Amino acid sequence: MSLNKKGRFLLILLLMIAxxxxxxxxxxxxxxxxxxxxxxxxATAISGYGEAYYEQxxxxxxxxxxxxxxILFIGHRFNNHITFFSEMEMEDAVVSGGSKGEISMEQCxxxxxxxxxxxxNAGLFTPxxxxxxxxxxxxxxxxxxxxxxxxxxxxxxxxxLGVSLYGTFPQIPGLNYSIGIFNxxxxxxxxxxxxxxxxxxxxxxxxxxxxxxxxSLLYYAGPFRFQASGYAGGSxxxxxxxxxxxxxxxxxxGTPVYxxxxxxxxxxxxxxxxxxxxxxxxxxxxxxxxxxxxxxxxRISGALGExxxxxxxxxxxxxxxxxxxxxxxxxxxxxxxxxxxxxxxYFTQQHFFAGLSYLPVRGVVIKADYQYIINGSFNQxxxxxxxxxxxPFYQNRSFFKLGMAYSF
Amino acid sequence: xxxxxxxxxDFIKTSCxxxxxxxxxxxxxxxxxxxxxxTKVTDGTISIPLSEFALEEVRxxxxxxxxxDILVRKMGPTSFTALLLKxxxxxxxxxxxxxxxxxxxxxxxxxxxxxxxxxxASTKLKSLAxxxxxxxxxxxxx
Numbered sequence: 001m002s003l004n005k006k007g008r009f010l011l012i013l014l015l016m017i018a019x020x021x022x023x024x025x026x027x028x029x030x031x032x033x034x035x036x037x038x039x040x041x042x043a044t045a046i047s048g049y050g051e052a053y054y055e056q057x058x059x060x061x062x063x064x065x066x067x068x069x070x071i072l073f074i075g076h077r078f079n080n081h082i083t084f085f086s087e088m089e090m091e092d093a094v095v096s097g098g099s100k101g102e103i104s105m106e107q108c109x110x111x112x113x114x115x116x117x118x119x120x121n122a123g124l125f126t127p128x129x130x131x132x133x134x135x136x137x138x139x140x141x142x143x144x145x146x147x148x149x150x151x152x153x154x155x156x157x158x159x160x161l162g163v164s165l166y167g168t169f170p171q172i173p174g175l176n177y178s179i180g181i182f183n184x185x186x187x188x189x190x191x192x193x194x195x196x197x198x199x200x201x202x203x204x205x206x207x208x209x210x211x212x213x214x215x216s217l218l219y220y221a222g223p224f225r226f227q228a229s230g231y232a233g234g235s236x237x238x239x240x241x242x243x244x245x246x247x248x249x250x251x252x253x254g255t256p257v258y259x260x261x262x263x264x265x266x267x268x269x270x271x272x273x274x275x276x277x278x279x280x281x282x283x284x285x286x287x288x289x290x291x292x293x294x295x296x297x298x299r300i301s302g303a304l305g306e307x308x309x310x311x312x313x314x315x316x317x318x319x320x321x322x323x324x325x326x327x328x329x330x331x332x333x334x335x336x337x338x339x340x341x342x343x344x345x346y347f348t349q350q351h352f353f354a355g356l357s358y359l360p361v362r363g364v365v366i367k368a369d370y371q372y373i374i375n376g377s378f379n380q381x382x383x384x385x386x387x388x389x390x391x392p393f394y395q396n397r398s399f400f401k402l403g404m405a406y407s408f
Numbered sequence: 409x410x411x412x413x414x415x416x417x418d419f420i421k422t423s424c425x426x427x428x429x430x431x432x433x434x435x436x437x438x439x440x441x442x443x444x445x446x447t448k449v450t451d452g453t454i455s456i457p458l459s460e461f462a463l464e465e466v467r468x469x470x471x472x473x474x475x476x477d478i479l480v481r482k483m484g485p486t487s488f489t490a491l492l493l494k495x496x497x498x499x500x501x502x503x504x505x506x507x508x509x510x511x512x513x514x515x516x517x518x519x520x521x522x523x524x525x526x527x528x529a530s531t532k533l534k535s536l537a538x539x540x541x542x543x544x545x546x547x548x549x550x
Contacts, residue, residue: 075498080475083499116470116477116493117501135515137528166512173442174505176512218512220505225515267517267526318525362530407528 047073053144053403067093081113118167124203128216129229132156138405142325153302155197174220184210187235190296210234223268231259246291270313274306286338299335327353345376371399454547490536497529
């Protein structure tokens with residue numbers, strides 16, 4: 001296609017405008033501060049991450065290919081003490097009439113640096129709870145999917161609106177704390193199969209009469225990283241009259257939910273290890289079921305053990321990496337079912353993983369993993385309208401995933 | 409079908425034991441702290457008396473206006489390194505630990521030379537130029 005003189009002039013003009021516009025925007029692969037000189041202390045940065053994989057389901061002889069998620073990060077540094085962060089997430093590539101993809105703000109907050117080592121985050125963000133909530137970039141964890149524990153039990157990325165203070169204890173190097181207040185959960189979304197995930201509000205006109213306190217201690221000691229996190233929050237913010245009819249307590253800690261997580265990570269000379277235990281307690285599960293008939297469990301728990309080794313560590317010191325890993329996870333979604341609930345042993349599961357991760361550069365990873373699942377039997381009484389033909393039910397399944405992910 | 413036995417209690421018991429051992433090992437390993445030296449930036453230069461390094465080789469330097477601490481380490485009689493404790497991934501404050509520097513936000517880890525040990529950060533920490541004048545260590549901050 002050829003352009004006449006007027007067309008060429010317009011094209012050059014557009015390119016000039018575009019290049020001038022982008023001169024103020026950094027696409028450097030790291031750090032908002034990469035361009036502190038752009039305009040005084042101010043700078044804007046764009047980055048992101050994403051992951052896609054092919055999955056083979058051996059039991060059902062099915063295969064799926066997914067662009068699992070893509071995230072666009074935009075940050076802006078206003079000065080040396082105030083910075084804006086945002087992550088817009090798109091899951092499963094397409095969001096339109098009949099598709100089930102999702103677009104959401106994963107994070108959108110402002111960080112206020114008070115003194116070195118102490119800052120406040122305010123807005124929509126992921127509190128320090130478990131590992132994946134903060135460290136969920138795909139080039140930092142094994143396997144194509146995040147651990148089952150941090151999907152089914154801790155619904156990462158678990159973000160809510162709130163304010164949180166982060167800091168360190170100067171007398172004890174390596175010891176960090178966080179304490180924050182957020183809007184609470186919605187008990188109507190709790191279910192046996194998804195736990196508390198459906199109760200997250202994620203910044204969408206969140207009911208905030210019920211609130212949550214989230215705190216953590218994080219300690220670095222040599223190659224170890226220890227973390228303990230706790231959550232206590234209300235899950236009903238309805239007004240007094242409706243709550244009274246529903247038989248639920250309301251207010252700050254109305255219809256409470258408690259979450260506790262302890263994890264330890266070890267990283268040294270190419271070796272990586274992780275152990276994690278999480279438990280969720282919903283003391284009023286019986287009343288939640290009476291109000292919403294959502295089969296809410298009273299207790300959810302999970303544990304995880306993982307080990308990995310980077311075969312290229314000695315040669316490339318992390319610049320290129322080839323990891324082999326194994327992971328075991330135990331999940332019990334119906335640890336304690338109230339009388340108003342129906343237990344389903346299917347959601348008591350063990351997951352075994354083995355796989356490889358190859359990073360040709362730090363920001364790109366090619367992953368292959370095999371997953372074997374053992375689950376309990378299905379409770380037939382949960383089938384309210386029995387179909388004329390019932391598909392066979394299996395108590396073990398296996399999957400193979402091959403994928404790629406990036407983070408820049 | 410035979411019901412699978414799930415050793416939840418055994419797994420939790422073993423995990424707790426491992427975590428406990430790790431905590432004890434970690435506590436035993438890192439009981440030291442690095443002293444903070446507070447100063448200011450003058451004409452893009454941070455000055456630290458060399459006497460600060462007479463007994464200890466490491467100082468955390470804090471200067472208003474920089475926004476982040478600086479890890480200064482004496483490598484030899486006239487040789488020093490200075491690293492800005494700002495994560496190169498998303499600018500978070502970094503924590504100095506034994507033999508490594510940690511980012512509490514996304515989990516990046518750097519060694520004491522500023523090299524990336526663990527991502528997501530992919531570039532090394534910013535180094536500040538050092539020189540010695542009149543019994544003072546001068547760091548150039550720009």
